[in-house]
Amino acid sequence: MHGTNLSRWTMSYFVVALGALLLGEILMAAGYGFPSAPIRAPETLVLVHVVAIGWLSLLLCGALFQFVPVLIARPLYSDSLPLPTLLFIVAGLAGLVLGFLQRAGTIDSGVPLLPYAAASLTIGFALALWNLGRTLCTVRPLALPARFVAVALVCLAATVALGVVFSLVLGLNIRHGALLKVAGQGLPLHVVAGIGGWLTFAAIGVSYRLLAMFMLSPERDGRRTQAVLWLGTAALAIAILGGLAALLFDKGLHLALLAGGVLGLAALGLYGMDVLHLYRARKRRVIELNSRMAALALISLAAAAIMAVVLIGLGQLSERIGAVVFLLVFGWLSGLGLSQLYKIVAFLTWLECYGPVLGKTATPRVQDLVDEARARKWFVLYYLSVWAATAFLLAPHLLGFRLAVAAMMAATLGLAVHFARSRLLSQVSAQSGLPEGARRPHLLVSIPRPS
Template sequence: MPVGTTLSRWTMAYFGAALFFLLLAESLLSAGLWAPSSAVAEPHALIIVHSMTIGWLGLLMIGALLQFTPVLTGLGLPTGRLDLPCLAGTVAGLGLLLCGFQLIDVGSAAAGPVMVAASAVLLASLLSIASVLLSGLWRGRAAHAASPLVMLAIACLAVTVVLGSLFAVTVSGVTATPGISAFVVNALPFHASFGLAGWMTFAAIGVSYKLLPMFLLSQEMQKSPFIRGTGAFAAITLGVATVSTIFEPSLGQRVFLIGSLFFQLPIAAYLAELFLTYRARRRKALELNMSGSLPAFVLLGLSVPMFAVALVGDAAPQIFAAIAYLFVFGWLTGLGLSQLLKIVPFLTWIEAFGPLLGRGPTPRLADLLNGRRAAAWLSIFYLAVVASAAAIAAGSDAGFRLAVTVQTLATAALAIELVLARRLANVAPVTRGAPFQQPALFVAAKPQR
């Protein structure tokens, strides 16, 4: 990391909470709480969806940005005092939200107050930490071309959270206004698109613009203005579609189709530049995080045009569910898990051994992780994701449950590998003599340079 960049004290806690919710969502799928024959809008499905989106992907991305926003901008964040309260608030708010969906499922009158409380806590927590990140990115926006991409992502996060709060109080029955209820039904795809395509995908693209060339020892990627411009247009189009739905739902759907088609441009430009970056790398032997990300990039390149084709062809609901599964688990989750296999050992090495350089033996970064074992589990994960999506498309409940169970086991194994790396279980004891201090599992002991 650049000189002067400190370790984020709570990034590991965000990562730990994120992995918990990923395993929770996959375990619920393995237990049969949702199957291809079920509707995607029933309460049990919404519990799984929000465990994935807010719990896994949201906390993962926020935790990563707390550490890497200073890397992008060369400036520290304006405050770190909100990191822990916002983590606690997001976890608590998500817990209330999941309980609210369960209460709706059993028809409890307590669902309304619980959903209102969940919306308030999530809105305050997510918008607070988003404002901290946005402030840091804005001050350092000229330092790296990726910063505006992440700012675009955070703007989409804000829209996602506001729409989600409206949906939560409507679904709970707190408001029964016919116009609002109709808007909620029609705008659900826009809420999901702002979250998955706007917030999470553009944040992932923005962070990778800085990190991937650094990991590959390659030249900086250059097409971010085009990606930012076309991405912003797609996001604006999605916003127009959302507003249009209030007055004319059919118009909103047509504008949504236009935005979906236009979304192909930034994704195609990003993937093309990734290909050139990989080819121009000076580090010829790919590390696990980079080779493990290749299937994620492939599934991104497949799922985005598949969604547009399905939208144009008015495909069956299970086809959209299968494509969404590839996008969420194949692209976003695959990329997240792959990069964690580098980021967690990287930050752990800096904390544990950075202060000891020149004072005694230190292990290589690669020694912190059993790469061969992790690579095997990551391969199984990707194969299980593809098999799960195929089972959804085929409408096979039994096939899906088998595949997602394998996927869950692979994810749990990868989480264990990350814990072992954090605990330095793979490192020779000789490197852990005084004045070495064992890093805490979820907290960086203190800011370090």
């Protein structure tokens, strides 16, 4: 890893994100939102945005502030912007939740809250885009994983822009023709830009580097990986830009989404081949828990793609789209996020605590900060629960789904305890204590140390 510079607020992002994930799981287990309510119901929108913004977007932003500099071997443009970025995004998410509750009639306020929430979220994500974009602009040409991140940032801008349109139309009753068309029929584009572009494309780019780094595999930068980038970018451009054009000219979205979907499936297939090569070409023969659990996330991604194709063939995709999205969000994105978070928290804590004394005294390994045998059961419970919940969505069986999500919540809580123990050095302290010159890290903030 290039240098030992640590993003000061990355751990804060991770803590807030995990809290949002647990909140989302609590809501689903309690029967709030989908599938107990329709997909477009305000209650479902509360649930969706808590997970998509509070959990996945904050997790990814925190990770990118730390790892974009690693991808390009350059420092982050600004170490001071991540804190206001976090505050604006959290404030905007809170306002968004209140705005949806206002539309559901749960709260009564004479002031429309959605436009204010959209403004706060726009500022927060604009700060993230500026910080990460200026960092990436310092290098030409960009390394291949960084190009995936660059495309993902463009998709984040598109996601936010579409969200602003929805908020203006819903919150201020704007009746401009083009805005009404986008707000009325543009939800699939918002989902594609957010889940497909921002979250998945960034996750793919970062996974290329992290899986290679943690498994000691040769990094992928050949024609197949280039094809993943270009096919995926073309798929997103056709689906989002083609879809917008279709809406504005009163055409259906189906052709643009179908063409983008075909290219996207081709890109995912090649990505799967690349990842399989990383596992086979690794120098670390016995791979660590985070890499083994990442494989289950990739299996979930493949299963979601196959499920979508089968449902299209059966003519039932629109009826069962919730199950596909659920498996993508919780099996693929959340599973990958939790698996890598398990290693990242320990790795960054090790750098912060022991980096300044490396070579001066004996230090533990990164693996000494974790307890894989105990953490493994929580990962297994998490994935089994996600797959069970997906099956109950397909059935459909509401009670079974809620019970499966409750098990997901228990697994997430168990993993969060392991993350906290790694951060607080509980495993190391119980065995050997801290060497002279090392300092116990703070749970929420990484404090720079002189090397």
